[in-house]
Each structure stands twice: as structure tokens, then as C-alpha cells.
Amino acid sequence: MTLTVLLLNACVAFTGFYIISKIYHSSLFNSYRLRSSVIGILAGALGLFLMYNAVEANDMVRVDLRHLPLVLLAFYGARFPLFIATLVIASTRFLFGMTEQAVIAFIATFIVSIGMLWIHRLLRERLFLQSIFLNVWALFIISIAVYINMGWSTAYVSLVLSIWMIGMLVGLLSSILTIDLEQTTRRAIEYKQSSERDHLTGLYNRRVWDRYTASIGQENRTYNVLALDIDHFKHVNDTYGHGNGDLVLQQFANILKVETRAHDTVARIGGEEFVILMYDLTPEKVDKVANRIRERIAAELFHLNDFPPIQITTSVGVAHGTSLPIKRMVDLADSALYQAKHEGRNQVVVSTYDTPQPIMT
Template identity: 65%
Template sequence: MWKIIFIVELLVNACIAFTGFYIISKIIHSTRFSSYAVKSLIIGLATGLLGVVLMFKGIQVNDSLRMDLRHLPLVLLAFYGNRFPLVVATLIIAGSRFLFGVTPQAFIAFVSIIAISTGMIWIHRQLLNRPFRQNLALNVWALLMITFAVLINLGFNDASLRLLLATWTIGLAVGVLSSMLTLDFQTLNRQVELYKQSSERDHLTGLYNRRVWDTRTAGLEQEGRIYNVLALDIDHFKHVNDTYGHGNGDFVLQQFANILMEETRPHDITVRIGGEEFMILIYDLTPSKIIKVANRIRERIAHERFQLDGFPDITVTASIGIAHGKQIHIQHMNGLADEALYTAKQQGRNRTILFNQLDQQSIAASHSSTETRI
């Protein structure tokens, strides 16, 4: 009879573990959390809860012995390298052992869980680029620590040997299966991320593409926030292509894009629209501040030495048109930024022109540091 109970409980525990792994992995790969600390805490709590459930559920080995798979959730976190969640989960799982009573056996179990997590951190570092071997090593390390705890608590006898035989057999089997599940899930998420990047990123510069711009700016007029649309264009870029070749032209575009990424904030949206045309969405800056930002970018570009293949370094300049406004449809703001950019080109290039939709006036910032109204 107990053999049937053993098989049923084994399947139930495996299902609980695999389901928990799936949910926790989804949380780990989720990008919906605004705070990394909150996300890490949730991962740690969820993993600790899974370990406690597996500990209380357990598997009936025979009429007098039970085992559990509480170590498996810790393997998952160690594999992903989530240290803070691992600490949280370890304390929850280790501490919950005292719910069965504050005994020497409970203290040994507590220490073994701490040792499991500590060793896992080291194993993760050593086998970082060998995922399957790392996962297998994490499981073996956990089982070794469990073996020491069992031998200390039960001694070396038939009962402890039977328990260890079941622990190693089931632990390795479920551990390997869970490792394969984790690796498959990680591979799937990497492929999804690659597909997402290929659909959102410009293949040459790595900046966002026009599709992302249209998606992120849809409905801006409903947000009620002041925002700025910057339209940027490399001056005389056709001359660069004609003189040095399109390969070097692409190299210049890549270096230009790197400057834009370095000179903008992480939450600003910087895109390559096409050719030598770029756009940036920047929230919440006043006209005077956005002109300073634009001029900083423009001056950085003008002073940069752009490397070429087979030719000496060159310098290029950029013209920038800005539309500043609030609760205005993005298509209208795009048009205003393009008009301001065209004006900058007409006035001699290497300058910034801002159109302030809020008070219906334009401000020109020339290649010098002075600003004049037109």
C-alpha cells in the first residue's frame, strides 16, 4: 500500500515543483516590475513558499520514513544567480523547519540549508558558462549536504541508508528533469528576447526603430505631461557616403548613435528613423533646459573624431529641431520638429532650433552658445 502512496506523492510533489518553477521563472524574466528590489523580494518569498510547501507535502518512503524536495527551489535561484532572493528563500525554508519543533534535528536541518545555499553561490560562479553541468552540480551539492544532515540526525543504520537511497534517486531524477525544464525555459526566454529586439531595434545602430517610436508615442497628448520631440540630422551625410563609401557611412552612424545613447537618459526614447535621421522623446524639460541638452549633444558631435576604415578620422556636425509642447498629437509635434530641423538647415546647419507650441514661438540656438528669438 505504501508503494502506491509513494508513487502518488512523488508525482504530486514533482507537479508542485515544476509548476512552481514555471511561475517563478516567469517572474524572474518579467519586465513589468518598476522596482528591482520589489521584484527580488517577491521572487524570494515565492521561492521560499514553494520550498515550505514541498517540505510539508513530503514523500512517504516507507511506513516510517518521509523525504522532501525543499532544496529544489534553491537550485532554481542559484542557477539564475539571484542572490538576494536566494537569501530570502533560504531563511524562509530553513526557518520553517522549526515549525516541526525546536530540536537538535531541526537545528541540523537549518544549518544544512544554509550550507546548501552558500555552496550554490560558489558553484554558480565556477560553472557560469556551463549551464547543464552547473545545474547538475547544484543538485549534487544539495544532496550531499542533505546526506550529512541525515547521517548526523539518524546515524549510520538501515533506516538512514534507505532514506538516503530514496533521497538521491528521487532527488537526482526530479533535479535533472527540473534542470532540463529550467534550461528550456531560459532558452525560450532568450529567443523571445532576441525576436523582440530584432523587431524593436535598428539593426545597424542598436537604437529603437520607427515601430517603437510609433508605439511609445501613441496617445502622448492624453498624458498631460510636457514633452519634447527632437529631430536630428547629420549635416552633409551624403558627402560622407560619396567620399568614404557606404561602409564608412554606416560606421559613422554607429558612432553617432553611441553618442546619442551616452548623452540621453535611460528612460528617454532614442530612435533611428532612417538614413541619417534620428528622433528623441524627452519628458518634463523646460525650453531652456531642452536647448541645453540639445546643444550638449550637438557640441559633443561637433568635437568628436569619427573613425573610418582606411581613412583618417573626420568630424561631422548635426542640426537639431525641437518641438516643445503638452497635450498635442504626436504627428503634429513630429511635423513641428521637422520644420524646426529644416529651419536649422536653412540657417547654416550645426545649430538647434526650438518651436515652443505652448506659447507659439520659436527659439534659435546657433552653433555659438548664444540664443536669439526669431
């Protein structure tokens, strides 16, 4: 009977593992805190269910697989959900009576979770070994807690052997499922990034730029498009080689990442051509931002392989407008960039929606 109940609980736990793992990897919740809370509560509810279907060793001692949801959360290193689930599982043990056994179970649950975090920190890159150790640690603490409650007896040995057999079996199966989900998710993220990101600089590519900006102009909102081009970049490639030209592009892109806001869209759309989308800046402010970027580029030392560091400059064309189609804005930015090049390079030209003629700064 004990073995049958534990097997049924294992099946429920296995299903819960799958559901929680899918939620953990989903983009259903925009808020990290909300998603973590939902995961923690679900894991705690799963632990509570397993407690309700526990094996009663005697009138006072109940044994179950409540530790399994904690193993899953520890495997992911999900500290906040793990804390919530631990608190739920440990506290709800008192629903079955305010006894000494409940106090021991409460303490044991927190010891299990704390030890799991330490194991995760040590073995986070060795997924299968980490999962095995998480299960072994939980079963070890559970065995000690049961021993404190029951003492050494034939019943204790029989119960603990059943717990270890079922616990390790379910732990192994759940580990395989969790690792498979984790690796599948990692590959999906890598594929998504490779399709959206420029392979050299890590910035968005032209396809993503076109997709993100497709609907711009349909809302009454002011925005700016900055078109940037590295001055005399062909000379860099011809003099130092294309490998060093790639290094210059990477360092140039890193500066753009640092000098723009988190919600700005930065993309590489050609060899040495970059674009930036910025919302809600006046012509004066966007002019300051563009010049700050230009000055930072001019002051930077770009490190090369087998050559001394070099300095480069950039020309920037800016289009400023409201409710203007993105294609028109890009054309305005390109025209302003062309004028900056024509006027001597290393400068910013701003073109506004209300001013047909570009204004050089």
C-alpha cells in the same frame, strides 16, 4: 512507502518549478524588489510544503526535497529571492521541534545555498551542467546532514539511496524544463528587440517611435521633439564607404544615448535622421541640451576602418509645445531642422508652440 512519498513530493516540486519560473520571466511586477520578494516567498512556501510531507526516518530525523526550490533560484542567479527562500526554509524547520537535528538542518540549508551561488558563478553559461552540479551539491550536503543525525546503518543507506534516486530524477526533469523556459524567454526577448530596435544603432526604430508617441498631445503636458540630422553624411559615405558610414551612425547613436536621460525616447527614423522625445523642459533648457549634444558631436573623433578619424557636425531642430499632436510637433521640428541646415548647419533652431516663426539660437 518512502519512495512513494518522495515521488509525490517530486510531482509537487515540479509543478512549483514551473509556476515560479513563469513568474520569474513575467512582467507582472514593475518593481524588481517586489517581484524578488514574491518569488522568494513562493519558493520558501514550496520548501515548507515539502517539509510537511517529509519522510520520517525515525522519531527525530525528517528527510525531504526542500532543496529543490533553492536549485531553481540558484540556477537563475536570483540572489535576493534565494536568500529569502533559504531563510524561510531554514527557519521553518524549527516548527517541527527545537532539536539538534533542526539546528543541523538549518545550517545545512545555508551551506547548500552558499555553495549553489558559487556553482552558478562558475557554470552560468553551461546551463545543463550547472543544473546537474546544483542538484549533486544539495544532495551531497543533505547526505552528510542525515549521516550526522542517523549514523551509518542500513536504514541510512536505504534512505540516502532513495533521496539520490528521486532527487537526481526530479533534478534532471526540472533542469530540462527550466532550460527550455530560459531559452524560450531569451529567444522571445531577442525577437522583441529585433522588432523594436534599429539593427545598426540599437535605438528604437520608426515603428516603435510611432507607437510610443501615438497618444501624445491628449494630456496637458509640455514636451519637446528634437530632430537631428548628420551634416553632409552623403559625403561621408561617398568618401569613406558605406561600411564606415555605418560606423559613424553607431558612434553618433552612442553619443545620443549618453547625452539623454533614461526616460527620454531616442529613435533612428531614417538613414542619418534621428529624433528624441523629451518631457518637461522649458525652451531655454531644451536649447541648452540640444546645443550640448551638438557640441559633443562636433568635438568627437569618429573612428573609421582603414582611414584616420574624422569629425562631423549635426544640425538640430527643436519643437516645444504643450498638448500639441505629435505629428504637428514633428513637422515643427523638421521645419526648424530645415532652417538650421539652410542657415549653415551645425546649429540648433528652436520652434515653440506659441511662436509660429522659428527662433534661431
